[in-house]
Amino acid sequence: MEHPxxxxxxxxxxxxxxxxxxxxxxxxxxxxxxxxxxxxxTSLLNNSRRVHLALHKPECxxxxxxxxxxxxTPQGLEFDxxxxxxxxxxxxxxYAEAIVADLKDLVVPPIGTAKLDMGHxxxxxxxxxxxxLQSEDLVYKLVVxxxxxxxxxEPGFEKQHLAGLARSVGLRGTDVRLVATKEEGSGRExxxxxxxxxxxxxxxxxxxxxxxxxxxxxxxxxxxxxxxxRSRDSGQFRKRYINVIDSMVCYYAMSKGxxxxxxxxxVLRRIMSVEIATSLRPLMVWTLSxxxxxxxxxxxxxxKTPP
Numbered sequence: 001m002e003h004p005x006x007x008x009x010x011x012x013x014x015x016x017x018x019x020x021x022x023x024x025x026x027x028x029x030x031x032x033x034x035x036x037x038x039x040x041x042t043s044l045l046n047n048s049r050r051v052h053l054a055l056h057k058p059e060c061x062x063x064x065x066x067x068x069x070x071x072x073t074p075q076g077l078e079f080d081x082x083x084x085x086x087x088x089x090x091x092x093x094x095y096a097e098a099i100v101a102d103l104k105d106l107v108v109p110p111i112g113t114a115k116l117d118m119g120h121x122x123x124x125x126x127x128x129x130x131x132x133l134q135s136e137d138l139v140y141k142l143v144v145x146x147x148x149x150x151x152x153x154e155p156g157f158e159k160q161h162l163a164g165l166a167r168s169v170g171l172r173g174t175d176v177r178l179v180a181t182k183e184e185g186s187g188r189e190x191x192x193x194x195x196x197x198x199x200x201x202x203x204x205x206x207x208x209x210x211x212x213x214x215x216x217x218x219x220x221x222x223x224x225x226x227x228x229x230r231s232r233d234s235g236q237f238r239k240r241y242i243n244v245i246d247s248m249v250c251y252y253a254m255s256k257g258x259x260x261x262x263x264x265x266x267v268l269r270r271i272m273s274v275e276i277a278t279s280l281r282p283l284m285v286w287t288l289s290x291x292x293x294x295x296x297x298x299x300x301x302x303x304k305t306p307p
Contacts, residue, residue, distance in 0.1 A: 002042060004041065005041035005042055006041070025046055026043060026097060027042070027056045028043050028053050029091070031091065031184045034088040034091035035087045036091075037083075037084070037088065038066050038068060048098060048099070049098065051102075054097065054098040055094060092183050108234075121192045126193065129193075144193040156300065165242060176283050177191065192247075192283045194244060196244045197293075201293035204229075205229060208301040209299070214263065220254075220264055220271075223267075223271065223282065227274050238280070240282070241281075241283065242285055243283065243284050245292070249264075
């Protein structure tokens with residue numbers, strides 16, 4: 001967060017709360033220290049040690065500053081403050097180089113220099129995968145939770161793992177609620193994505209959509225299609241099965257059995273009629289799109305655009 005040095009913003013309760021968190025820096029510099037023609041003090045609240053070291057110059061020893069003036073021109077008044085609104089190029093370079101170095105520490109090879117271990121790979125997969133997964137602190141907590149699950153997913157213990165998932169159902173008994181993490185500050189509960197990439201997957205059903213629909217309706221229809229496929233075998237009646245999905249909308253709609261969308265409710269009614277008739281129930285598990293094998297298979301029949 002960047003703002004003028006003596007702005008009232010820095011004295012607000014919200015700014016003080018962020019500033020007091022571990023790992024945060026208040027970086028101060030004047031534009032003239034990076035080639036600007038006039039003194040212009042700026043503060044940057046950030047959590048990058050490299051950015052702080054590259055930009056922090058709390059004392060200015062420049063001797064070439066020009067004074068701020070207002071001049072009258074045929075076009076009107078001309079203010080020197082407007083000429084100082086852009087960042088000096090040297091400051092931009094220092095800032096960009098520090099950010100690049102930070103990113104390389106987070107990203108695994110061949111782009112970055114981070115260790116090629118499971119923790120770093122999970123971080124790169126989870127960070128920014130959805131709009132709700134943008135906080136570093138939150139993503140680090142999810143990485144720990146996913147690593148715990150991965151240690152329980154060993155060959156030869158598949159049934160025990162699935163039984164454990166079935167025991168993690170929510171109160172309604174329709175969804176598997178994996179470890180839920182509270183996001184610091186907001187108190188918002190965030191589900192841990194299921195590491196579906198650990199399993200070996202193969203296609204059993206793929207088809208072209210008959211008519212265009214909203215993506216949420218299509219994904220809910222895919223749940224119905226799989227339920228109907230299983231219901232053709234009477235040996236599947238009165239059973240539960242794990243249904244991995246990457247749509248939060250469908251996940252919560254299935255867990256409640258209803259939705260605010262009329263179109264989704266139509267599909268939900270069809271799903272529940274099959275469930276009532278067969279006592280066959282899908283247990284919904286949420287994962288990331290990039291960890292969902294069916295996400296690639298669903299694009300098998302996409303129309304190819306001409307080059």
